[in-house]
Amino acid sequence: MASPDPTEPPADHELGSFSDTPPWTIERDQLTWLPPLARVRREVRAEIPRLTRPHWIPPVRRVTTVTRHLGWAVGRWYVGKRRTGGSISRADLSRRLRIAAEALGPTYIKLAQIISSGEGLFPEELVAETKKCRDQVPPEPWDEIRAVVEAELGTPIHELFSHFDTEPLAAASIAQVHRATLHTGEDVVVKVQRPSVAFRVKEDLRVMAWLAPKLIGRIPVSALANPPALVELFAETISEELDFRLEAENMLDVAASFAELGQRDYVIPRPHPQLVTPRVLVMERLDGFKFDDVAGMKGAGVDTVQVVRTGMIGFMEGALIHGIFHGDLHGGNLFVMPDGRTALLDFGITGRLDDFKRNAFLRLLMSGTSNDPIGQLAAFRDLGALPPDTDLDAVARDLGLDSPEVFDPTKVDGDALVAEIQRVIKALLGYGAKIPKELMLFTKNLMFVDGAIATLAPDLDILEEIAHITMYFATTHGEKIAAQIGMAPDAWELDMEGVKAGFGISDDVDRLTYRDLQQRRETIRKRLEGRSLQ
Numbered sequence: 001m002a003s004p005d006p007t008e009p010p011a012d013h014e015l016g017s018f019s020d021t022p023p024w025t026i027e028r029d030q031l032t033w034l035p036p037l038a039r040v041r042r043e044v045r046a047e048i049p050r051l052t053r054p055h056w057i058p059p060v061r062r063v064t065t066v067t068r069h070l071g072w073a074v075g076r077w078y079v080g081k082r083r084t085g086g087s088i089s090r091a092d093l094s095r096r097l098r099i100a101a102e103a104l105g106p107t108y109i110k111l112a113q114i115i116s117s118g119e120g121l122f123p124e125e126l127v128a129e130t131k132k133c134r135d136q137v138p139p140e141p142w143d144e145i146r147a148v149v150e151a152e153l154g155t156p157i158h159e160l161f162s163h164f165d166t167e168p169l170a171a172a173s174i175a176q177v178h179r180a181t182l183h184t185g186e187d188v189v190v191k192v193q194r195p196s197v198a199f200r201v202k203e204d205l206r207v208m209a210w211l212a213p214k215l216i217g218r219i220p221v222s223a224l225a226n227p228p229a230l231v232e233l234f235a236e237t238i239s240e241e242l243d244f245r246l247e248a249e250n251m252l253d254v255a256a257s258f259a260e261l262g263q264r265d266y267v268i269p270r271p272h273p274q275l276v277t278p279r280v281l282v283m284e285r286l287d288g289f290k291f292d293d294v295a296g297m298k299g300a301g302v303d304t305v306q307v308v309r310t311g312m313i314g315f316m317e318g319a320l321i322h323g324i325f326h327g328d329l330h331g332g333n334l335f336v337m338p339d340g341r342t343a344l345l346d347f348g349i350t351g352r353l354d355d356f357k358r359n360a361f362l363r364l365l366m367s368g369t370s371n372d373p374i375g376q377l378a379a380f381r382d383l384g385a386l387p388p389d390t391d392l393d394a395v396a397r398d399l400g401l402d403s404p405e406v407f408d409p410t411k412v413d414g415d416a417l418v419a420e421i422q423r424v425i426k427a428l429l430g431y432g433a434k435i436p437k438e439l440m441l442f443t444k445n446l447m448f449v450d451g452a453i454a455t456l457a458p459d460l461d462i463l464e465e466i467a468h469i470t471m472y473f474a475t476t477h478g479e480k481i482a483a484q485i486g487m488a489p490d491a492w493e494l495d496m497e498g499v500k501a502g503f504g505i506s507d508d509v510d511r512l513t514y515r516d517l518q519q520r521r522e523t524i525r526k527r528l529e530g531r532s533l534q
Helices: 037-052 060-079 086-104 106-116 124-133 142-153 197-215 227-242 244-261 294-299 304-322 355-369 373-383 392-399 414-430 437-456 462-485 496-502 514-528
Strands: 161-164 175-182 187-193 271-276 280-284 324-326 334-336 342-344 350-352
Touching: 037 197, 037 227, 037 244, 060 086, 060 197, 086 106, 086 124, 106 124, 106 197, 106 227, 142 187, 142 280, 187 244, 197 227, 227 244, 227 437, 244 271, 244 280, 244 304, 244 324, 244 350, 294 304, 294 437, 304 324, 304 342, 304 355, 304 437, 304 462, 324 437, 350 437, 355 373, 355 437, 355 462, 355 496, 373 392, 373 437, 392 414, 437 514, 462 496
Parallel strands: none
Antiparallel strands: 161 175, 175 187, 187 280, 271 280, 324 350, 334 342
């Protein structure tokens, strides 16, 4: 039931950052699908080690298919463009791997989609190529989708919905989304899992776990995301995505964190109180501008700079203060409503931090803005990026973090830049560095925010925004943060010289817009062109 008085906020606004015109209101104790989910999460997480443990004998038929497609891709690259080296070689291999992923089906397409939003974590050629997997997934036949909906909801479609679009609004690797209208009049979106995808994903994870150790050092992937580690990350990421009840709970929990923080510039769609099952999720329908429709937003009077600022603060605040954040930000998972608020969609991948890791993220922020490299390394260690017994002082020396000299990558030649990158990677690998799931998701989202600035606010002064965000956290959450990490409330001070050093710029630079940053990146890219980091 909608709120009886449209001039008053909906009754569930206290529970979450939802829309102002609800098709129904949320009462957690009335959600029939919610009670068993703590147990379901435990069971899903407990299954991951078994799925990712290499076995002597994998699923033979599937591993034959996977090996054939991936072997053909790598083999054709090896006898062709491999000798060319540099970007051309990586682009050719990336294209062949993308084609293989599409041929292998939903699991590998999903892996490609995760890589596609990992700018900065994976080679740019691989990221660019896998972005083609976001919108090139063919939908399932309507009869099969209808069968899933009716089996999950236990009712013929025509008895629940007065209208159900047979053509999907979007088709992704795990599921597809359809517009529909309930007999009670509410416009909804229905997310339907592809038939048999859960079985195929688990089978493919066993194949990946068997195959990954054999790929170490054989293909030029990011050194800190080696194949076995990537499989483990992927398993952790995709396993919870196979039960839509967990996604619905993620929606509620993220919405609740925004409400408690007073972040009403985000809107989360309400899941339906009854129509949520492991393979079907009925939710409120929201509409707005695509995230790259700058002209449409500005035509509607939307302040695109404010959209970016809201995005940066809200995303960081949810992670650092409440330990929960949307884990897969990209242009297809959010849009901007005509009133300027940002609607977040698709919560299958959601970052959740326990208090220990959330505290580590807090210390990472504090030490990063106060030029404390040992503090940063300690935070990375506690997040799982470095082994617990790592000698942090030795890491700082090996990486040159204790040097007062600022390394500006735009002021050295290509060979020197490659040598420095290789030195850093070798040192990190020597200390057993890896990318844990939460850090990967957080970094992926930062990369999306980076791209959002390029689209919506290219002339934004990044240094000024860092100062603004730091001041916001200090004034809004300073005492709470200080108490949690064990420091005096007035001991946190922004070290802008250290921040500038992190960007590789000297202290006499007073302004750094995104356009400036892009120019620096282009300079670096050109100096790396044709040189191998392997």
